[in-house]
Amino acid sequence: MPDGTHMAALHIVLEPGWKTYWRAPGDVGIPPQFDWSGSQNIHAISTNWPTPVVFFEQGMRSVGYKSEVVIPLHMTAQTTDRDMHLSGEMQIGICKDICIPANLRFTATLPPNVTRPDPVIAAALTNRPYTATEAGVRGVTCSIEPGADGALVLHVRIDMPSAGGTEYVVVEAGNPRVWVAEPDSHRDEGILHATTRLVHVEGGSFALNRSDLRFTVIGSSRAVDILGCSL
Incomplete structure (x- = not known):
């Protein structure tokens, strides 16, 4: 190069x-x-x-x-x-x-x-995948609550145009020691919602940094790579 x-x-x-x-x-x-x-x-x-x-x-x-x-x-x-x-x-x-x-x-x-x-x-x-800017992502917000057995439950709200067809959301925690469950996702009035559970592989407590979270939305027309979320 x-x-x-x-x-x-x-x-x-x-x-x-x-x-x-x-x-x-x-x-x-x-x-x-x-x-x-x-x-x-x-x-x-x-x-x-x-x-x-x-x-x-x-x-x-x-x-x-x-x-x-x-x-x-x-x-x-x-x-x-x-x-x-x-x-x-x-x-x-x-x-x-x-x-x-x-x-x-x-x-x-x-x-x-x-x-x-x-x-x-x-x-x-x-x-x-498209970047958030290229895909027209207008905002990403997260809320976190405690779940059973030391898990954290993550709710994500993504304001973006449709990626086409059924949209699958993949969540990465930014920490290889944190396991992320397959999210449940749906669209409501133009907003893509996803909910998942995060568990440390050793079963202990852990901190979750919103800026380290990574979301990939995979649709029939495009995929979108989104880094971080706000409150």
Whole structure:
């Protein structure tokens, strides 16, 4: 890239009928995990997840990809005029009739010279969810109340145009140790409402920061990525 960073991508192709999962996979999915510890001359890596689809397994909702997915990786070098040596391991879940974990290992040498954009990566980058501004989100408010067994109950009110058809809301707590239940959601007079439960995986108490909450609305026309909420 002209600024010295590098854009590459992982291209995962699945056998017919198989699926894999998004970063927030749902109740029965396996969240993907990366390990970049074997890489050299790489200061930081950010993952750009394309818009996922919603599917149901055994009556439970999952979020992910069918057939194939291209996951762009935006990397910053420690020394911009030297090659970056990418060595990664990815743990993912793949599902057909059953769900199983899979380990993928890959390596690549990324030269420092500027090249023309790869059309496959460019297409994946344009397939990301809309930002709140792009989607016309007018406001997001949250209320929190105690639930049973140490859980917190989160009520979300999203003022935004419809994303098309049935709208699914995915809630991420911003803390990997906090489990989030599949939300119940509905529209009422143009407002999208969602309610979910949050529980610490160790069963203890926890703090919830509204600015760390992340909401993804997935509809038939678009998906929308929303960061944070107010009172």
